[in-house]
Amino acid sequence: MSTIGFIGLGHMGGPMARNLLKAGHRLQIFDLVPEAVASLEKEGAQAAASAAQAVKGVDLVITMLPASRHVEDLYLGQGKLLKFIAQGTLVLECSTIAAESARKVSKAAAEHGVRMLDAPVSGGTAGAAAGTLTFIVGGEAQDLEAARPYLEIMGKNIFHAGSAGAGQVAKICNNMVLGIQMAGTAEALALGVASGLDPKTLSDIIAKSSGRNWATELYNPWPGVMEHAPASHDYAGGFGVDLMLKDLGLATEAAMHAKASTPLGELARNLFALHSAQGNGKLDFSSILKLYRK
Numbered sequence: 001m002s003t004i005g006f007i008g009l010g011h012m013g014g015p016m017a018r019n020l021l022k023a024g025h026r027l028q029i030f031d032l033v034p035e036a037v038a039s040l041e042k043e044g045a046q047a048a049a050s051a052a053q054a055v056k057g058v059d060l061v062i063t064m065l066p067a068s069r070h071v072e073d074l075y076l077g078q079g080k081l082l083k084f085i086a087q088g089t090l091v092l093e094c095s096t097i098a099a100e101s102a103r104k105v106s107k108a109a110a111e112h113g114v115r116m117l118d119a120p121v122s123g124g125t126a127g128a129a130a131g132t133l134t135f136i137v138g139g140e141a142q143d144l145e146a147a148r149p150y151l152e153i154m155g156k157n158i159f160h161a162g163s164a165g166a167g168q169v170a171k172i173c174n175n176m177v178l179g180i181q182m183a184g185t186a187e188a189l190a191l192g193v194a195s196g197l198d199p200k201t202l203s204d205i206i207a208k209s210s211g212r213n214w215a216t217e218l219y220n221p222w223p224g225v226m227e228h229a230p231a232s233h234d235y236a237g238g239f240g241v242d243l244m245l246k247d248l249g250l251a252t253e254a255a256m257h258a259k260a261s262t263p264l265g266e267l268a269r270n271l272f273a274l275h276s277a278q279g280n281g282k283l284d285f286s287s288i289l290k291l292y293r294k
């Protein structure tokens with residue numbers, strides 16, 4: 001049994017922490033939202049009064065925060081959490097953030113003698129609850145081996161993408177494809193329906209032809225085509241438009257840094273920005289179909 005300091009108990013962090021508790025680990029938890037702490041405290045976690053308290057005397061630190069600024073603020077800002085983490089401790093930073101931020105925090109951690117991995121996840125809230133997340137890890141191989149037993153409790157697939165920041169780069173490359181693919185699928189379905197086709201028939205045809213993709217196989221954006229998909233439930237739950245917009249923005253930042261050209265990623269970012277500006281930020285990202293549908 002290990003003692004784990006877990007900070008950030010939102011949609012993803014909450015269920016990830018719960019799985020570690022269920023596996024018998026001792027958790028010291030902290031979140032800015034008291035309700036998020038209270039529900040895990042009932043299940044046996046120790047509530048800490050601050051992030052600094054949560055990392056006191058632990059074997060491992062895990063953070064799952066919204067975006068780059070939260071991560072940089074926590075580790076490097078006024079409270080400078082790094083000062084409170086014992087030398088040699090392993091830190092798993094699981095938030096999806098800019099690769100540059102991940103490298104910056106990881107470099108500062110190394111200067112404090114703290115071993116940090118960027119370990120963003122794929123698999124959504126359902127994967128977090130089921131313990132089947134994919135972890136895309138950047139950092140030292142031996143640190144990943146030390147983290148593996150914990151990652152295997154929270155996830156099913158674990159990839160080593162490369163050195164610090166590489167996990168974030170791989171994660172946003174994946175999400176850039178996802179955003180482009182979803183917008184493209186919505187566009188094609190809307191064209192077919194506007195031309196008189198039935199959306200289910202067209203989806204079945206694409207799913208068995210060369211245009212098939214994750215959206216047509218598992219996550220169709222047209223309401224009623226797939227019973228379990230968010231599209232058939234008023235686009236509730238799933239992966240929010242604003243989270244997709246954030247990830248496409250990170251892809252743009254990475255492209256600027258690498259002097260890479262990402263015209264389709266940038267177009268997808270603009271489509272999701274437009275869709276969000278129309279008040280759809282909290283809907284599932286497959287609701288991008290609304291932009292095309294008559």
Ligand code: NAD
Pocket residue numbers: 007008009010011012013030031032033036051064065066067070074094095096097121122123124125238239240243
């Ligand atoms: P969330 O907003 O539900 O949770 C974030 C939590 O962090 C909140 O409870 C917030 O109070 C807490 N927090 C923020 N700053 C803090 C601080 N300084 N100290 C303590 N707690 C703090 O977000 P989420 O959906 O759990 O996503 C977390 C990360 O995972 C994001 O980077 C997101 O992009 C990524 N992600 C999300 C999904 C998804 O489907 N939701 C899927 C894959 C990856």
